[in-house]
Amino acid sequence: MGKRGYHHGNLRQALVDAALDLIREKGPTGFTLSEAAKQAGVTPAAVYRHFEGREDLIAEAALQGYEIFADLMQFAYDKGQPSALAAFEATGRAYLAFARKYPGHYIAMFESGISVNRTPELAAVRQRAWNVLEKAAADLGKHIPAEKRPPAAMFSAHIWAMSHGVVELFARNSPGTQSPFPPEDLLETGIGVYLRGLGLIPPDE
Structure with missing residues (x-):
């Protein structure tokens, strides 16, 4: 699974897309918010501007x-x-x-x-x-x-x-x-x- 990267101005959707990749690969409890952030190409802190936690994502x-x-x-x-x-x-x-x-x-x-x-x-x-x-x-x-x-x-x-x-x-x-x-x-x-x-x-x- 390659790094998707966040370049298109919609961080919230980039994180959802990253989560969908991780869910398919690891299941809904097999990944962390940090992994979703990395997949989207942003820092973990950026996730919390849009989601309270993994369940919210x-x-x-x-x-x-x-x-x-x-x-x-x-x-x-x-x-x-x-x-x-x-x-x-x-x-x-x-x-x-x-x-x-x-x-x-x-x-x-x-x-x-x-x-x-x-x-x-x-x-x-x-x-x-x-x-x-x-x-x-x-x-x-x-x-x-x-x-x-x-x-x-x-x-x-x-x-x-x-x-x-x-x-x-x-x-x-x-x-x-x-x-x-x-x-x-x-x-x-x-x-x-x-x-x-x-x-x-x-x-x-």
């Missing part, structure tokens, strides 16, 4: 990650319209795509121990992402008889948990957990089994 990385994530989820939902099924499946795939493309942000968001309620801004943008998946679940749930329909929040939580599990176990190259199937196929078939159980798609012939 990681929280900013998580916030930026959730902003990207929420936009991707919304894009996936919109792209799947007007089909409720296509929109729902697209949001599940967007989760996996985000984890692959933005691993540093993903770790900061879901593996750092930073509470989503640390700041109002972080809580709000996390809720924006959740609302997209819940909306997709609610749209699809309209096709289930009311007496058999799970709450949209539960429906979406199941898919979020399934997506997260596939990412953690099979899409992040954890030693000893390699799957004989591509993560995308695991997620697609898992969602298919779930939706068949709800009667939303027909059983395989």
Whole structure:
């Protein structure tokens, strides 16, 4: 990992970018603020003009990650319209795509121990992402008889948990957990089994 260097006038973002590099390499607790400062090409004292500590820096990385994530989820939902099924499946795939493309942000968001309620801004943008998946679940749930329909929040939580599990176990190259199937196929078939159980798609012939 080469020294990024701070030359472009935005020290705060340079520190976030440095932290994302370090998070990918060492994990959210494996680096110090001094290392982030060195990566950004500034003195450790300069960090404290923008962040109170390492957790504050990681929280900013998580916030930026959730902003990207929420936009991707919304894009996936919109792209799947007007089909409720296509929109729902697209949001599940967007989760996996985000984890692959933005691993540093993903770790900061879901593996750092930073509470989503640390700041109002972080809580709000996390809720924006959740609302997209819940909306997709609610749209699809309209096709289930009311007496058999799970709450949209539960429906979406199941898919979020399934997506997260596939990412953690099979899409992040954890030693000893390699799957004989591509993560995308695991997620697609898992969602298919779930939706068949709800009667939303027909059983395989």
